[in-house]
Amino acid sequence: MAEHRLLFIKEGRACYISHLDLMRTFQRAFFRAGISIKHTEGFHPHAFISIALPLSLGYASRCELLEFTLLDGAPEEVPEKLNPVLPEGIRVLDCYTGGRPIKELAFVDYEVTLEYPEEKVISQAKAALEELLGRESVIVRKRSKKAKSGWTEVDIIPRIRSWAVERRPGALVLEGVLAAQNPGLNPELICAALQQEHSDCAPGFTRFLRREVLDGDGKAFR
């Protein structure tokens, strides 16, 4: 079991670093910061770390959690040691001992920005999105590695705890608290649902930002 935890931001150019590459990036960053952490056993030991809830490629986040075990030094010193040796767009906010079991991480608060090239579509899209999220059930087809056909169907509504839609210049902003795991909901599926049900309201570009991870009571998860 890992004994320590990092809270970090992933944004800008770093959004395009994949989950696997991010782990490697941290392993190397720990080493160059001179922070000794626990390694795996065996002939080719590597720094033992794990990152909760893999973030999709291209998404930004203010609340990524990384588990590891510090072998010496104080956790409070980790951010200031690590930050100067991290790639652009990754910044450690906090490092602490312990942390709640990851299985208690229940929800993720997302901000989804749907950008439209034309202002006039936005009102229409707002109404469409509100109508959609107000339904009892919305079934979306989703790619699946497990299913024989390569597709499964998902009802997104039960996996949304709360939502709000707001209009901004050139964009529509959806704030949604979505199920984190077992099963979780990727906000991309809400966009897919919009595309499926109201194809004329599909945005030109969509930005995804994870703002906070929450426990079952909606409190910040650490």
Next chain:
Amino acid sequence: MDRRLEKILRNVQKPARYTGGEYRAVVKPREQVDTRFAFCFPDTYEIGMSNLGLRILYGVLNEMDGVWCERVFAPWGDMEEAMRREGIPLYGLESGDPIAEFDIVGFSLGYEMAYTSVLNMLDLAGIPLHSEERDGRWPLIVAGGTCAYNPEPLAPFVDVFSLGEGEEVTVETVECVRRGRREGWSRRELLFHLAQIPGLYVPSLYQVTYREDGTVAAITPEPGVPALVTKRIVRDMDSAYFPVHTIVPSTEIVHDRVMLELFRGCIRGCRFCQAGYVYRPVRSKSLKTLAAQGRASCRDSGYQEMTLSSLSTSDYPPLVELCDDLLEYCRPNHVSLSLPSLRADNFSMDLMQRLQEGKKSGLTFAPEAGTQRLRDAINKDVTEEDLLQSCRTAFTGGWSGVKLYFMLGLPTETDEDVLGIAELARKVYQTWREYTPNRSRGVRITVSTSCFVPKSHTPFQWEAQNTMEEYQRKVDLLRDALRRDKSVTYNWHDPQTSFLEAVLARGDRRVAPVIEAAWRQGARLDSWSEYFSFQRWMEAFQACGVDPSFYAHRARAKDEVLPWDMISAGVRREFLWKEREQCYRSQITPNCRKQCTGCGANRLNGGVCDG
């Protein structure tokens, strides 16, 4: 980040290749920069970032005040398509700025099959392809790397070729460009000045004439331009720049580890090997320098893997001491140390067993030829006994796989030599049967052959390549001979790429239109089977009225003017010819450490050679 870029990054494979922002990527404030340099590698990010030369020159240039060097790689097909669709020109990874606005665009040329990517990158940047179409408003296009030793097929596209090691001459090039800007030189004036710098070849200042039989009649420089351009070298390796502080990619690359360069040059003198000849003289780093650089590189990058890289690593005299020293640091820090390019001898085997604790997958040896006679002819000094002894050690130690690499079509090769490969493979199999502690595990012996490509500046620069039919005949012969050997797998490389390489490696300026025609028909990333089309190239030759066979399959006469005769790698032409004659007598030349045979390369280093 550019919004259009962000949009397309969502939909391409491996977007981290295109974003920059890695640890130690250099970003300079624009107002402090007067000269911008785009270092272009005409292949993917993963390949280009694995190139030590790129890392060295990136560091050297960015250490210069007012100079900002950025990296540019060839986009994969999906990215190229999206960039063209969205009208995004090729940009520097660090700034995202279009490279057409830069002062200098430099290409690294490591292999001929990247030539079409050079043209494609110029086009994606919106830079006119031909040197003559570019005046002072366009970036200066320079190119260096091993392929620059025969620059002629790219002569119309590149303004300046840089021969040899770039640490010093690249800085001089930048200074000359700066001076030209201050003094208001035209592009032609700039080129003329550049041509005066040792190691720089400006093709537009040389005129090439041809005889009726198609061979080169003369290469004539303009008045005031040197007739012979000699490559540059770094004299003192200990004080040479080494990229201890270097970029750590945020996505996996091919050589994702610290690459510690032990020495330049090679003492072996294999007659087919261009690198072995053009990187002479031999210059080593001291143990002390390497021990310090190895440690510092791991610490700075955070890599927990280090490889000792040089042409023939086990020829570094204090290699054992170096490994011991580095292991002192590596073991407690969980850094694994590896040796590439193993020689099949006892010494290397001992060392490898010490380093590779545990992992015992496959071993790779390159005897290159199947018989001792032919190995002598190509001066590959590996004996059958060396090889079998290495296999004995390996099999006894529990290894259960050996890969053997050979070339077909080497000068003086007979069918007996081809069949010798099968015999050698069988002997390796017998060795396994005798020495393996565990026969039930089985053994994998893989034999691979490729078609020999004669290269410029080697003793084989006058030789004819085997035709593809002849190569295929030899492949069939060998395959037949190995038919009943169930434990031996035979893989042969397609001769098509080798044939094209042979044409490009020894082509003259008349090959340039063919490269352009192939590119216009869609050729790019030709070293990737996903993109390579032989058909397309053959059509390009036809359309341009160029016979590829003239370049690949023709033996050159001793006194023929060769297209690259204005370029010297420091080794005398007479020496190369003498080596060729030694080959035809199946005579070896002792390695440089046993005896200096006076190749001439030490003249570049004040008479000193560490061979």
